[in-house]
Every structure is written in structure tokens, then in C-alpha cells.
Amino acid sequence: MSKYLDLSVEEINGLLKEKKIKPIDLVEEALERIENDKDLNAFITVDSEGARKRALELENEEVDNVLFGIPIAVKDNIVTKDLRTTCASHILDNFIPLYDATVVEKIKAKNMIIIGKTNMDEFAMGSTSQTSYFGAPHNPWDRKRVAGGSSGGSAACISARLVPFALGSDTGGSIRQPSSYCGIVGMKPTYGRVSRYGLVAFGSSLDQIGPMARNVYENALLLNILCGRDDRDLTSSHKKTEDFTRMIGEDIKGMKIAIPNFFVSDIVSPEVLSKLNEVVELLKDSGATVDYIDIDYIENAVTLYQIIAMGEASSNLARFDGVRYGYSIEDPVGIDELYSLTRGEGFGEEVKRRIMVGSYLLSGENAKIYYSKALQIRNAIRKSFLKAFEKYDLIIGPNATTTAYNLGEGLDDPLKTFLDDILVIPVNMAGLPGMNVPMGFGEGNLPIGLQIIGNSFDEATMYKLASFVERKLDLNNDPKEVK
Amino acid sequence: MKDKLTREEVLHVARLARINLTDEEIEKYQVQLKKLLDDVDKIKEVDLASDEELITPIDEETVLREDEAGEMLDPEEIMKNVPVSNGNFVEVPVMINE
Numbered sequence: 001m002s003k004y005l006d007l008s009v010e011e012i013n014g015l016l017k018e019k020k021i022k023p024i025d026l027v028e029e030a031l032e033r034i035e036n037d038k039d040l041n042a043f044i045t046v047d048s049e050g051a052r053k054r055a056l057e058l059e060n061e062e063v064d065n066v067l068f069g070i071p072i073a074v075k076d077n078i079v080t081k082d083l084r085t086t087c088a089s090h091i092l093d094n095f096i097p098l099y100d101a102t103v104v105e106k107i108k109a110k111n112m113i114i115i116g117k118t119n120m121d122e123f124a125m126g127s128t129s130q131t132s133y134f135g136a137p138h139n140p141w142d143r144k145r146v147a148g149g150s151s152g153g154s155a156a157c158i159s160a161r162l163v164p165f166a167l168g169s170d171t172g173g174s175i176r177q178p179s180s181y182c183g184i185v186g187m188k189p190t191y192g193r194v195s196r197y198g199l200v201a202f203g204s205s206l207d208q209i210g211p212m213a214r215n216v217y218e219n220a221l222l223l224n225i226l227c228g229r230d231d232r233d234l235t236s237s238h239k240k241t242e243d244f245t246r247m248i249g250e251d252i253k254g255m256k257i258a259i260p261n262f263f264v265s266d267i268v269s270p271e272v273l274s275k276l277n278e279v280v281e282l283l284k285d286s287g288a289t290v291d292y293i294d295i296d297y298i299e300n301a302v303t304l305y306q307i308i309a310m311g312e313a314s315s316n317l318a319r320f321d322g323v324r325y326g327y328s329i330e331d332p333v334g335i336d337e338l339y340s341l342t343r344g345e346g347f348g349e350e351v352k353r354r355i356m357v358g359s360y361l362l363s364g365e366n367a368k369i370y371y372s373k374a375l376q377i378r379n380a381i382r383k384s385f386l387k388a389f390e391k392y393d394l395i396i397g398p399n400a401t402t403t404a405y406n407l408g409e410g411l412d413d414p415l416k417t418f419l420d421d422i423l424v425i426p427v428n429m430a431g432l433p434g435m436n437v438p439m440g441f442g443e444g445n446l447p448i449g450l451q452i453i454g455n456s457f458d459e460a461t462m463y464k465l466a467s468f469v470e471r472k473l474d475l476n477n478d479p480k481e482v483k
Numbered sequence: 484m485k486d487k488l489t490r491e492e493v494l495h496v497a498r499l500a501r502i503n504l505t506d507e508e509i510e511k512y513q514v515q516l517k518k519l520l521d522d523v524d525k526i527k528e529v530d531l532a533s534d535e536e537l538i539t540p541i542d543e544e545t546v547l548r549e550d551e552a553g554e555m556l557d558p559e560e561i562m563k564n565v566p567v568s569n570g571n572f573v574e575v576p577v578m579i580n581e
Contacts, residue, residue: 098560191540205539234545303526306519314500321501323575328566335578336501344503352502353512357519359499372536373526379537414515415522431540456542 002029009070009164009218016063023055023069023113030071030115033162041137042147042157044076045084046116054113061111066221068111073157073166076117077124077200078209080104083114087200088122088132091320091327091346101198102230103167103209110225115163119153122348123317124174124202126150127420128407131350136407139181140479141446145404148178154212155182161478165222166212170434171203172305173399173424175210179436180399180449183477185219185466186212190457191431192237194223195230201316203309204235206428214477216437216467220244223459239457247464253287255465256392260295263397263423263451271442272398279396279439279450282472291392296384297377301426302418304381307361307374308429314358320346353414382430389455394465396452399424399436403446423451433459437466438477445482487513488520 004012004026015021031048051071058069074080077087079097081104086092100108107114121131129152130136137153139145140160147156151168155178158166168175170188179186187210194209201207211222223244230236259280264273280290322328322342329345332338347355361370388395401423410416418425427434432453439450450469454462476482493512497504504512558571567574 095564098556098564192543231548234547235539235541237541237543297529300526300529303523306523307526318501322566323573324561325564325566332576334576337503338576339501340497340503343501344505347502349508349511352500352504352508353515353519355500356493356496356502356512357516357523360496360516360520361523363499370523370526373529373531375536375538376531376534377526377529379535380531380533382537382540412515414519429540 005029005033005161005164009066009221012070013063013066013068016069023058024052026069026071027051027055027113027115030163034116037160037162039138039143040140040156040160041135042119042153042160042162043073043116044086044088044119044134044153047083047114050083051113051115058111058113065110067225070112070165071115071163072107072112073115073118073154073163074104075120075151075154075166075168077120077169078104078167079198079200080114080117083117085117085200086133088120088134089347089351090133091342093133093327095326099198102195102232103226104198106225112165118151118157118166121150121152122351123200123313124150124169124171125313125350125354127173127177127417129153129178130407130411131348133348138407139404141183142404142444144406145446146181146407148181148404150174151212152178155179155184155186158182158184158212158214159479161214161480164214164218167209168212169199169207169209170428171206172309172428173421175212176399176424176434176436176449176451177421179212181404181447183438183447183449183479184212184214185216185435185437186210187219187223187435187459188427188433189223189227189459190433192235193433193457193459194226195228195233195236197230197232203312204316205312206309216463216470217245217248220248220463237457242460244460244463247460248467250464252283252465252468255288255394257283257288257290258293258388258392258395259290259397260298260395261292262295262298264292267401267422268398269402271403272401272448275440275442275448276398276450279469282469286468293388295381295388295426297381298426300377301381301429302422304374304378304429305421305425306357306418307370308378310354310358311362311371312358314355314362317351317355322346350417378429381426385430385432393461394452394454396450397423399449399451403442403444403448427453432456433462435462435466437469438475439469439473440475447477486517488517489513
């Protein structure tokens with residue numbers, strides 16, 4: 001097997017430009033790697049035919065940008081024209097989208113090659129990808145363990161070096177937490193930075209698409225092409241796109257960094273805390289200041305998430321009714337039976353649980369008691385974060401309280417999946433950008449990730465710190481080489 | 484405090500959500516939904532200084548697009564995903580009884 005996909009994308013780009021390799025070589029290598037690592041279950045659909053066809057078409061095109069011809073995996077809740085998009089659900093397992101999501105148009109415009117659709121929690125609801133109708137993806141560092149979720153397939157396929165890039169989505173940590181468990185770099189951009197058009201909606205005021213990659217620089221390269229105003233998503237920002245790599249490599253002397261006390265409380269395991277403390281020492285030694293601060297109501301973020309995300313989900317998932325697309329029961333007696341039997345059979349356990357709770361929380365008087373109150377606390381959390389950013393450049397902490405745990409654990413506990421995301425949910429509540437960069441390994445050689453939170457639309461400064469940490473720690477994040 | 488919802492309470496929320504449940508599921512959700520709803524109840528105890536709400540975390544004003552006819556999806560293409568159709572019509576069971 002060739003090893004081109006172990007090279008940096010700039011090295012690959014050089015080979016493509018010099019015509020030493022063709023896009024089809026990269027596609028064949030990626031397909032071979034995916035086949036060899038089939039037991040990871042990272043993909044729901046591998047589009048070998050489409051990827052090969054596109055690679056051959058590209059042989060006649062000029063290599064016009066650094067991402068040209070590079071294979072990329074797309075989370076299966078982002079619609080791809082003529083390529084099955086299931087959201088890891090039985091209710092959509094035969095769904096063929098009629099159009100591309102805006103981010104898919106963008107990666108195609110740069111001549112990247114979509115290799116397939118990655119496994120995930122059903123409708124992105126979960127923290128381990130175990131709610132997938134197609135079975136859970138496995139963690140490349142220890143295949144008995146979860147890859148995290150909900151973008152677990154995207155994280156696993158990058159960690160195992162099947163492809164250099166993937167798209168994920170993050171409603172309550174779904175890019176950052178699996179990135180942490182799998183030892184890769186994942187970025188949830190500022191809410192509004194990337195168009196959500198074509199992302200199957202879960203929690204519309206929280207969802208954001210973001211890049212997942214092997215290292216900080218390549219992650220920033222991908223974000224460069226994803227952002228920008230899109231008139232088909234009215235919440236997308238008019239802010240100009242920028243070069244997110246521009247501060248990578250800069251010194252961090254004088255940088256002001258804060259850590260919320262909640263992020264170092266006893267909810268975090270000792271091995272994760274100890275890695276964080278090592279990073280704090282490194283930052284201080286390098287001329288940054290690190291203070292411990294309080295973010296108001298941050299400890300309530302999980303409860304807010306339960307109310308806001310489940311409420312928005314119950315409304316968003318009302319569209320899956322067996323009428324216009326997707327799974328539908330045969331010969332229903334009356335419209336009510338069509339709806340309720342289709343949804344009863346089509347949705348999995350976690351999704352049904354969340355839709356029911358969401359419907360209940362938004363019904364009648366409850367909307368005021370729960371939903372309005374949650375929005376008030378959400379406002380207070382965002383204000384507190386923004387106040388902190390008047391004084392600090394960045395906020396840091398861990399992304400997950402522990403390393404990846406065993407497959408099958410906690411499946412019957414409806415609260416566990418939310419508590420897994422206790423450190424990543426606050427960022428979605430505030431609409432801020434957050435990312436994961438690997439910061440070391442715990443027991444059993446399992447990755448531990450550093451969370452970096454930036455001010456609104458300040459992803460560039462986050463990449464600056466992330467690249468500094470990456471360079472100083474110089475970890476080997478390839479599970480095959482470390483084992 | 485009771486440790487699970489009644490069967491009727493679960494059927495009520497399932498009805499709100501238009502989801503049919505098997506007997507086995509009802510029993511499971513009697514416990515699980517109770518656990519979730521108890522957890523969510525914690526929000527009632529939170530004291531706040533302001534009743535200002537945050538519905539979406541964007542600072543920019545959202546302006547509706549112009550109401551102009553644009554390019555639409557091809558009806559024939561749309562029908563390919565429709566479970567039960569008749570020509571360019573989506574077929575559903577009878578909704579109104581005489």
C-alpha cells in the first residue's frame with residue numbers, strides 16, 4: 001500500500017503539482033485503508049464509485065489550491081446530493097438528498113473528494129456514537145472503547161489515518177469530545193461562522209459545522225474554506241472570511257488565559273487534571289498568564305442543554321413523519337397511525353426519549369416554567385463569558401472529564417450522555433468557538449484533550465495557542481505508531 | 484417521591500410527540516423519563532438577576548430575504564424520495580371522515 005496519506009497536505013499538494021501522483025492514487029489509498037480498518041465502523045456509506053469518478057475527472061484539472069484532490073469524510077447528518085444521508089437513523093436509511101449542503105458545495109468547489117459518510121449518534125443525539133442504527137464506531141486507540149460522539153466516526157477515521165480531513169457537527173460538544181477521545185484536532189467555530197444550510201437540524205440555536213483534522217494547521221486550512229455568509233442560512237454571519245493560519249507559529253508571550261474554576265473541580269478525573277496542570281506550567285513558562293475565574297451559572301449548562309436542545313429537537317424532528325421521504329409504515333389506517341407508527345418504528349430509543357421530553361417541556365405552561373427560564377440562564381452564561389473576554393484572550397480547560405470509556409457502558413442511564421458533555425456544552429450555550437487539541441495520554445495510552453475557548457469570531461487566536469501547545473508537546477498522535 | 488411516571492403520563496408525552504410505543508418501551512420510559520424530568524426540575528431553583536432571554540447567540544440583525552421566486556428543486560426528483568405517490572402528488576391516508 002502507498003503511504004501518501006501519511007504525508008502533510010502540503011507535501012501531497014507538491015506531489016500532485018509535480019504530477020508525481022494523481023488524485024486517484026489518494027482515493028485508492030484511502031479506500032484501501034478504510035477497507036483494512038472496516039472493523040472500526042467509522043463509515044455508514046463509503047462512496048468508492050463516486051470518489052473514483054471524481055478523482056479521474058480531476059486529472060484534467062489544474063491543481064489550483066492546497067486541498068485539491070484530498071479525500072475528505074463527511075458526517076452523515078450533512079446532506080450530499082445523490083449520496084445517501086441517514087443521520088444514522090432507520091427513519092432515513094433510504095434517503096437520497098436532492099442538493100448539497102453549503103459546506104459540501106464549498107469542499108467540492110475546492111476539488112476535495114468526498115470518500116464517504118461517517119458514523120455518528122442517531123441524529124447527533126449522544127456522546128459515544130452508540131445510538132447509531134448502524135452500530136457504534138470504535139476508538140482506534142483501544143477498539144473496545146467508544147470513539148466519543150456524536151461525530152465519533154469522523155474522529156475515528158482521522159485518528160486511524162484513513163483520511164486527513166472530516167466534517168463534524170457540534171450541538172453540545174459533538175466535535176470536541178470525540179476529538180478529545182480520539183486524539184485529533186477538532187474545531188467548533190463561532191455560531192454563525194459556518195452556514196448550517198444542509199445540516200439536518202437538531203438544536204438550531206446550538207448546531208455548528210466544523211473541521212476535524214490530524215493537526216492544527218490543517219484544521220485551520222479546512223476552516224478557511226468553510227466559512228462565509230450564506231443567504232440560505234439567515235443566522236450565518238456577514239463577517240469576512242479570513243486566513244485562520246495567519247497567527248500559527250507566533251509566540252504566546254503576554255497572552256492572557258483564564259481557566260473556569262468549574263473546569264478544574266472534582267468532576268474532572270485526576271489524570272486529566274494533571275495533564276492540564278502540565279500545560280498550565282508550560283504556558284506560564286512561555287510568558288503567558290493563567291488565572292482561575294468564575295463563569296456564572298456554568299454549572300447549570302447541562303440542565304439548560306437538556307431543555308433547549310431537547311425542545312428544539314422535538315420541533316425539528318417533527319418533519320420526519322413518513323409522508324415526504326424516509327421510512328414509512330405500510331398501509332396505515334388514518335394519518336395519526338402513519339405518523340406515530342412510522343416514528344415509533346423509525347426512531348431509536350435515545351431519539352424517542354429526547355423528542356418526548358422536549359415535547360413535554362414545550363407544552364402549555366411548561367414552556368414558561370422551563371424553556372423561558374433556560375433562555376434567561378443562557379443569556380447570563382453568555383454575558384459572563386463575554387465579560388471574561390474583556391480581560392482575557394482565551395479560556396482553557398479539558399474537553400472531557402475522563403478518557404474514552406468501554407463500549408456498552410452507561411447505555412441505560414439517560415443522564416450519562418449529558419454528563420459526558422458537561423465541559424463542552426457551555427460553549428454552545430454562549431455561541432462561542434471551542435476546539436480540541438491533544439495534550440497527552442492517560443492510563444492505557446488513551447488520548448486526553450485540551451479545550452480552547454475563544455471570543456466570538458476569534459478562531460485565529462485559538463489556532464495560535466493550539467499550534468503552540470502542539471509544537472511544544474510534540475506528541476505522536478498516530479495510534480498505529482504508538483502501539 | 485415516586486420513582487417513575489405512570490403509564491398514562493408516558494402515553495401522554497408519547498401522544499404529544501406522535502410516537503407509538505410498545506409495552507416494553509412504555510415500562511422503560513416510565514423510569515427514564517422520570518429521571519430526566521427530575522433532573523430538569525433543578526432549573527426551578529436557579530436565582531437570576533435578569534429575565535432577559537437569549538434565543539439565539541448572534542449579534543447581527545437578521546433580515547428576511549427578498550420574497551422573490553428562485554430556482555426550485557425538480558418535482559420529479561422530489562417524488563423519488565416520497566414513500567407513496569401518485570404522479571406528482573404525495574399520497575396520504577384519509578384525513579377527514581365524513
